[in-house]
Amino acid sequence: EIIFSSLDKPKLLSRLTALLSEVGLNIQEAHVYSTTDGFCLDVFVVDGWKTEETEALIATIEDTLMRKNGAPPNSANASSSEKILELREQLVDCEIDWNILAVAEKITSGSSADLYRGTHSGLDVCIKILRSAHHNSPSEVEFLQQALMLRRVKHENILTFYGACTKHRKYCAIVTEYMPGGDLYEFVHKQNDVLDLLLILRIAMSISKGMECLHQHNIIHRDLKTANILMGDNHVVKIADFGVARVGSQEGQMTAETGTYRWMAPEE
Numbered sequence: 001e002i003i004f005s006s007l008d009k010p011k012l013l014s015r016l017t018a019l020l021s022e023v024g025l026n027i028q029e030a031h032v033y034s035t036t037d038g039f040c041l042d043v044f045v046v047d048g049w050k051t052e053e054t055e056a057l058i059a060t061i062e063d064t065l066m067r068k069n070g071a072p073p074n075s076a077n078a079s080s081s082e083k084i085l086e087l088r089e090q091l092v093d094c095e096i097d098w099n100i101l102a103v104a105e106k107i108t109s110g111s112s113a114d115l116y117r118g119t120h121s122g123l124d125v126c127i128k129i130l131r132s133a134h135h136n137s138p139s140e141v142e143f144l145q146q147a148l149m150l151r152r153v154k155h156e157n158i159l160t161f162y163g164a165c166t167k168h169r170k171y172c173a174i175v176t177e178y179m180p181g182g183d184l185y186e187f188v189h190k191q192n193d194v195l196d197l198l199l200i201l202r203i204a205m206s207i208s209k210g211m212e213c214l215h216q217h218n219i220i221h222r223d224l225k226t227a228n229i230l231m232g233d234n235h236v237v238k239i240a241d242f243g244v245a246r247v248g249s250q251e252g253q254m255t256a257e258t259g260t261y262r263w264m265a266p267e268e
Helices: 012-023 055-069 077-090 138-152 184-190 197-216
Strands: 002-007 026-034 039-047 101-109 113-120 123-130 161-165 173-177 229-231 237-239
Touching (some): 012 055, 077 138, 123 138, 184 229
Antiparallel strands (some): 101 113, 229 237
16 A cells, blocks of 8 residues: 555646556555545555565655656655754653663564664663654654653553653654563464453453543544554553654644554544
């Protein structure tokens, strides 16, 4: 799947279709979602790319856009830099010195960041590090917004936020508690999809309590799925990954960024 998030413009679907065809992709399905505040989400199911690796595909699409438009596809870097400075100031009271962190083995990788196990002040922690290729970009804005979201909420069923590294010349990182049980997706599949009813109810209640806390803070997660539910000792579960969470507006309108759209309620 390839998803484009942008301002809604005339003939946008036909332009994106032509772009993907020029890259050499075969479009199997196309879906368009528009918001009331002028944004558009174009979702394409395609085949024809030679590997599962996506970085080269993204680069090819960007190069094609540059040739067609005569300018880089993302002209928002200047405004991103201003927003990044603003977000860093909001996080100054929870700044962690990178030099006192001990980074250990990598746990997993996402689209723009890598997650490591580590220690901080004697605590086992997770250290989410934004890759250097995404510094001073909208990805860093989203990364710092995630830190702000985590800082706002404290609840037994929401991942505990310890702080962030935002001022180091090389690293930008979010530091949270370490959850030894992995994510709920892995846990369920290791049990061959068979769980005790009482455990199912306990997990469901815990997730509901965590989501209730978020909604009390007017935060909409928008990417709630088993891969973003982490497990600790004694089957304690906590909601994580606030990368696409947003503060809801009074009018009910949301920004164009999105998460895993198959798991979202339509109004999100």
